[in-house]
Amino acid sequence: MSDSCCSTAGNQQKFTKTACPQCATEGKKVQRITLGALLKPDARKRMPPGEAFLFCSSINCPVVYFHEGKPLFGLDDLTVRVGQKVTEEPKPLCYCFGYTEKAIMEDVLKNQGKTNIPAEITTQVKSGNCFCEVTNPQGSCCLGNVNQAVKKGATLYQAKQKQTI
Numbered sequence: 001m002s003d004s005c006c007s008t009a010g011n012q013q014k015f016t017k018t019a020c021p022q023c024a025t026e027g028k029k030v031q032r033i034t035l036g037a038l039l040k041p042d043a044r045k046r047m048p049p050g051e052a053f054l055f056c057s058s059i060n061c062p063v064v065y066f067h068e069g070k071p072l073f074g075l076d077d078l079t080v081r082v083g084q085k086v087t088e089e090p091k092p093l094c095y096c097f098g099y100t101e102k103a104i105m106e107d108v109l110k111n112q113g114k115t116n117i118p119a120e121i122t123t124q125v126k127s128g129n130c131f132c133e134v135t136n137p138q139g140s141c142c143l144g145n146v147n148q149a150v151k152k153g154a155t156l157y158q159a160k161q162k163q164t165i
């Protein structure tokens with residue numbers, strides 16, 4: 001992801017076991033504070049020490065966080081829905097400002113295939129109002145996920161345009 005509003009620089013660690021033990025998707029490093037902020041109390045008590053936490057972004061995989069090659073926490077262990085891993089609405093994508101996949105796609109359909117939502121998020125990020133490390137389960141900027149939803153909406157819009165011709 002090129003657009004990153006939450007710097008994890010200096011927090012990079014070399015890992016040998018970086019693939020999700022359940023689905024083999026390459027994990028994304030998350031900070032301890034992300035798990036601390038988003039886990040339910042019982043799950044929080046089961047956190048091992050250290051910083052070796054990885055996030056699985058695969059939609060078909062129930063593992064949210066894994067640790068040293070083993071599944072650690074699943075969807076039910078978090079206080080929020082993991083939008084990029086669930087198939088039913090609500091699918092939150094931008095946690096700081098509350099945009100779901102549906103809301104983004106609807107905005108695209110309403111505005112002839114375009115939306116200002118990514119620009120609005122970017123403006124907020126620049127204002128220092130973005131707190132992805134404690135709001136978003138992936139622990140990093142949502143813009144990649146938001147832009148995917150924009151593309152999905154644009155594709156749907158184009159398909160609908162063709163139908164009406």
Ligand SMILES: [Zn+2]
Pocket residue numbers: 020021022023024025056057058061062063
């Ligand atoms: Zn997985």
